[in-house]
Amino acid sequence: MSDISIDKQFHLKNRSIKNISELTFILETMEDYLYKEHVTKRKNDFSRWIREVFHKRDLAKKITKKSRKQTIRILKHYLKKYDVYETIIIGAGIAGMTAAIYASRKRMKFLIISTDFGGQINLTGPIENYPGFKQTNNMELLTNLESQLWYNNIKMNQGEDVKKIVKQKDGTFSIITSKAEYFSESIILATGARPRKLNVPGEEEMAGKGITYCAICDGPLYKNKIVAIIGGGNAALEAADFLINIAKKIYILNNKDELIANKILVEKITGQKKVEIIHNARTSRILGDKFVNGLKYEQKNREKHLKVSGIFVEIGRIPNTEFVKGLVDIDEDNHIKIDKQTSTSEQGIFAVGDCADGHEYQLIIAAGQGCMALLRAARYLARRHHHAT
Numbered sequence: 001m002s003d004i005s006i007d008k009q010f011h012l013k014n015r016s017i018k019n020i021s022e023l024t025f026i027l028e029t030m031e032d033y034l035y036k037e038h039v040t041k042r043k044n045d046f047s048r049w050i051r052e053v054f055h056k057r058d059l060a061k062k063i064t065k066k067s068r069k070q071t072i073r074i075l076k077h078y079l080k081k082y083d084v085y086e087t088i089i090i091g092a093g094i095a096g097m098t099a100a101i102y103a104s105r106k107r108m109k110f111l112i113i114s115t116d117f118g119g120q121i122n123l124t125g126p127i128e129n130y131p132g133f134k135q136t137n138n139m140e141l142l143t144n145l146e147s148q149l150w151y152n153n154i155k156m157n158q159g160e161d162v163k164k165i166v167k168q169k170d171g172t173f174s175i176i177t178s179k180a181e182y183f184s185e186s187i188i189l190a191t192g193a194r195p196r197k198l199n200v201p202g203e204e205e206m207a208g209k210g211i212t213y214c215a216i217c218d219g220p221l222y223k224n225k226i227v228a229i230i231g232g233g234n235a236a237l238e239a240a241d242f243l244i245n246i247a248k249k250i251y252i253l254n255n256k257d258e259l260i261a262n263k264i265l266v267e268k269i270t271g272q273k274k275v276e277i278i279h280n281a282r283t284s285r286i287l288g289d290k291f292v293n294g295l296k297y298e299q300k301n302r303e304k305h306l307k308v309s310g311i312f313v314e315i316g317r318i319p320n321t322e323f324v325k326g327l328v329d330i331d332e333d334n335h336i337k338i339d340k341q342t343s344t345s346e347q348g349i350f351a352v353g354d355c356a357d358g359h360e361y362q363l364i365i366a367a368g369q370g371c372m373a374l375l376r377a378a379r380y381l382a383r384r385h386h387h388a389t
């Protein structure tokens with residue numbers, strides 16, 4: 001093997017290493033070079049190359065005194081860690097799944113990592129504003145999405161939480177999860193949001209004992225019971241709409257002097273016989289022993305008491321962005337700051353759906369942003385690969 005090939009190989013340190021097959025190829029080419037003649041010198045060259053490409057002094061050290069067979073085994077094992085994805089999508093709600101469908105159609109090397117499948121779709125119940133469906137529901141939409149993923153041969157790492165993302169010297173990212181570490185050239189953050197809590201006495205103690213954050217999931221347990229919904233926005237009124245044929249009576253405790261939900265929902269819920277709306281009511285305490293039996297609220301500086309068997313908290317969502325603080329810019333509500341094209345403050349990282357600062361949070365918006373992010377990520381990769389060659 002000539003010096004030209006050494007240059008060629010050393011030159012690789014400036015490129016992003018795309019996948020294991022590329023690395024295996026390099027390794028196999030180097031095998032001959034390494035073990036034909038001047039073994040020590042060449043081993044030193046090789047060791048230097050390893051250090052420069054992987055930024056790993058310990059790995060370079062590890063292989064210097066090993067036999068050919070051992071070296072190849074160590075490196076092949078190590079290379080698995082350097083199997084770099086073109087993009088990793090974090091979150092399998094509508095935003096992440098849309099990005100995945102586009103990634104698959106672009107034949108990208110990608111991975112979805114998600115705690116669950118479906119995200120907030122699981123909580124929605126009836127859906128009447130998703131184009132192409134006059135009326136659908138969470139189950140139908142999830143089933144269709146699942147079969148679309150299957151049709152596109154998309155697999156995901158479900159049940160895995162991303163804990164940390166670290167930018168590498170070569171511009172790629174290390175993604176550390178509850179199970180493993182992955183490497184990617186770009187990232188699409190689609191981690192959505194979780195329910196906001198009341199943070200009042202009794203809430204934590206009664207969690208799972210009559211206080212709930214998902215009417216669709218837990219509503220059926222409250223057949224013929226008196227319940228309270230806390231909130232005055234879309235989620236609260238959608239919960240009321242769902243509970244109307246289940247509960248005996250529904251109080252809606254709204255902390256403002258009017259409801260802020262869509263007009264169509266307000267018209268549907270107000271005036272219903274079973275529903276009593278209490279405005280300017282600030283929930284102050286959850287009551288109960290083995291199970292919730294009431295709540296206290298403040299209204300015009302007076303504390304009042306309501307007897308209820310179930311409490312549905314529907315006061316908004318908190319974006320799941322804690323793990324990227326310090327990596328990308330976040331606004332005062334903890335949403336990831338993005339531009340019109342879903343780029344974050346960090347090159348190569350895009351954010352979409354309810355975790356981003358889109359101001360409006362709907363399925364169609366999250367899906368649209370998922371599509372945009374993937375297309376932008378593909379452009380980013382094309383530029384990056386072009387500069388690397």
Ligand SMILES: Cc1cc2nc3c(=O)[nH]c(=O)nc-3n(C[C@H](O)[C@H](O)[C@H](O)COP(=O)(O)OP(=O)(O)OC[C@H]3O[C@@H](n4cnc5c(N)ncnc54)[C@H](O)[C@@H]3O)c2cc1C
Binds near residue numbers: 091116119194323
């Ligand atoms: C009760 C309710 C009713 C609604 N009704 C409607 C409606 O009728 N129409 C409408 O358009 N919209 C509705 N919405 C809003 C809509 O559901 C959301 O805007 C949309 O689902 C957001 O999608 P997303 O993909 O951005 O996030 P999510 O659906 O929240 O998905 C986020 C994903 O990220 C994963 N995740 C989070 N953190 C991590 C981590 N650290 N590591 C790995 N994975 C992680 C989660 O497990 C999840 O899979 C409703 C919402 C609620 C709560």
